[in-house]
Amino acid sequence: MNRKKIIFIVIGVILLVFVFVLTLSLKSKDTSGQQKSWWDFKIWIVWDDKEDFSAFITDFEKYYWKTINEKIESFNNWDEYNLALASAIVRWEAPDVFVLNNNEKSLFLENIIWIDPQVINPTDFINNYRGFLGDDLIVSIGEWKSLQKFLIWVPIWYESLGIYYNRMKWIQADDVKNWASLNAVISKQKEKYPDVIPLWIWRWSTVNSSEDIITQFFMLENKNKLEDVSWAWLKTAIAFYSLFADNNWNNSYDTKFADMLASDKTNIDLFSRGEISMIFWYPRLLNTIDEAWYRKSSLYAKPFPEHFIWWWKALVNYNYFVVNKNSTKTDLWLSLLKYMTLEEGITSYLNKFPYYLPWRISLEDDFLEKEILDWYNIVLKDFFNEDLELSSFDKWIKSIYDKEVVNILDNSSDYTNKFDSFRNYLICLKSKIINLENLSQDCK
Numbered sequence: 001m002n003r004k005k006i007i008f009i010v011i012g013v014i015l016l017v018f019v020f021v022l023t024l025s026l027k028s029k030d031t032s033g034q035q036k037s038w039w040d041f042k043i044w045i046v047w048d049d050k051e052d053f054s055a056f057i058t059d060f061e062k063y064y065w066k067t068i069n070e071k072i073e074s075f076n077n078w079d080e081y082n083l084a085l086a087s088a089i090v091r092w093e094a095p096d097v098f099v100l101n102n103n104e105k106s107l108f109l110e111n112i113i114w115i116d117p118q119v120i121n122p123t124d125f126i127n128n129y130r131g132f133l134g135d136d137l138i139v140s141i142g143e144w145k146s147l148q149k150f151l152i153w154v155p156i157w158y159e160s161l162g163i164y165y166n167r168m169k170w171i172q173a174d175d176v177k178n179w180a181s182l183n184a185v186i187s188k189q190k191e192k193y194p195d196v197i198p199l200w201i202w203r204w205s206t207v208n209s210s211e212d213i214i215t216q217f218f219m220l221e222n223k224n225k226l227e228d229v230s231w232a233w234l235k236t237a238i239a240f241y242s243l244f245a246d247n248n249w250n251n252s253y254d255t256k257f258a259d260m261l262a263s264d265k266t267n268i269d270l271f272s273r274g275e276i277s278m279i280f281w282y283p284r285l286l287n288t289i290d291e292a293w294y295r296k297s298s299l300y301a302k303p304f305p306e307h308f309i310w311w312w313k314a315l316v317n318y319n320y321f322v323v324n325k326n327s328t329k330t331d332l333w334l335s336l337l338k339y340m341t342l343e344e345g346i347t348s349y350l351n352k353f354p355y356y357l358p359w360r361i362s363l364e365d366d367f368l369e370k371e372i373l374d375w376y377n378i379v380l381k382d383f384f385n386e387d388l389e390l391s392s393f394d395k396w397i398k399s400i401y402d403k404e405v406v407n408i409l410d411n412s413s414d415y416t417n418k419f420d421s422f423r424n425y426l427i428c429l430k431s432k433i434i435n436l437e438n439l440s441q442d443c444k
Contacts, residue, residue, distance in 0.1 A: 157356030
């Protein structure tokens with residue numbers, strides 16, 4: 001083969017490679033310039049329905065990114081999710097986008113990337129959202145003159161505790177407005193319905209989201225992190241919470257508790273049968289109550305009872321979206337997170353998950369008056385008290401806190417000392433797990 005033929009073949013190969021690359025490039029764009037992907041884009045979420053979240057991604061695709069091969073996984077259990085995420089990170093198989101919870105400083109924060117201020121401006125973001133988010137969402141680096149702010153994650157919803165009550169038991173909205181009125185109606189309930197539990201707030205293993213309900217009691221003195229919970233203050237908070245134990249009400253509490261354990265039931269089952277007059281929980285509990293066939297005309301809800309206005313905080317719970325720092329799909333996840341901060345993106349999400357409250361202030365008028373389920377007289381505003389300060393509560397290590405605080409309150413006769421010991425145990429664990437300090441120390 002002579003030299004000219006060799007050069008001709010080389011040029012031909014180069015042209016073929018160029019045509020192949022150009023073809024792929026053209027296939028990755030439609031006529032509107034929206035990109036198509038031929039690789040998996042992995043997103044992991046917790047609690048939300050997988051199909052509904054996929055529909056939200058479809059809405060995103062319509063305007064911002066054509067044909068994402070998304071691979072969505074939804075976990076119902078927070079502990080299982082944490083273990084799976086840790087395993088995926090170690091194996092370099094972590095999702096591109098995943099969620100963390102606001103009530104802990106997760107160890108997975110080391111595996112996320114902060115959002116470029118040119119993509120989502122932190123100041124503009126905070127101006128459109130409720131004020132306490134500045135503490136949760138924004139990180140500042142540098143000195144005063146060169147200070148730069150970063151948004152490090154994106155929330156799209158939140159939930160706040162409320163009280164569900166049965167109006168057939170002669171309970172009105174004003175009866176559950178504050179603790180004084182609630183105590184009064186509980187006394188009336190004991191006299192009028194001696195076989196009915198007025199408020200099921202004890203026996204935490206049978207109470208949905210009990211770890212957050214007791215945390216709300218811990219916030220009655222305007223605290224928002226575990227390290228500020230002194231022994232004396234803790235004793236006061238638990239003493240107040242203990243007022244609602246069965247000793248103050250009737251002997252049927254322990255009997256019902258035993259029956260619930262034997263039949264694997266929760267307080268929702270008794271509430272749906274009319275054996276409990278009031279329970280605490282989040283708006284999304286309405287779906288579970290509905291599945292238990294509650295009488296729709298008698299079910300109402302109002303915000304968690306007030307203690308001292310302007311003196312205590314209302315607990316909020318939310319999962320926020322973060323980006324795996326090792327993800328290679330930069331343009332895609334930046335577009336998705338940007339979409340989650342826009343009114344159209346938030347509206348799309350909340351329409352698919354109608355039991356969540358909107359972060360964006362401009363959407364409150366549109367959503368707070370919306371019914372969670374059309375056939376109940378309950379709207380999102382029933383879980384929102386504008387007189388109180390919304391706040392996260394730093395549990396340090398959420399999965400351990402949520403489980404152990406329930407065990408302590410269920411099984412201990414010395415709640416205060418046991419909880420104080422548990423708090424010290426968590427301090428040690430946080431030092432080990434989050435800060436990698438004192439690794440040889442025995443936390444027990």
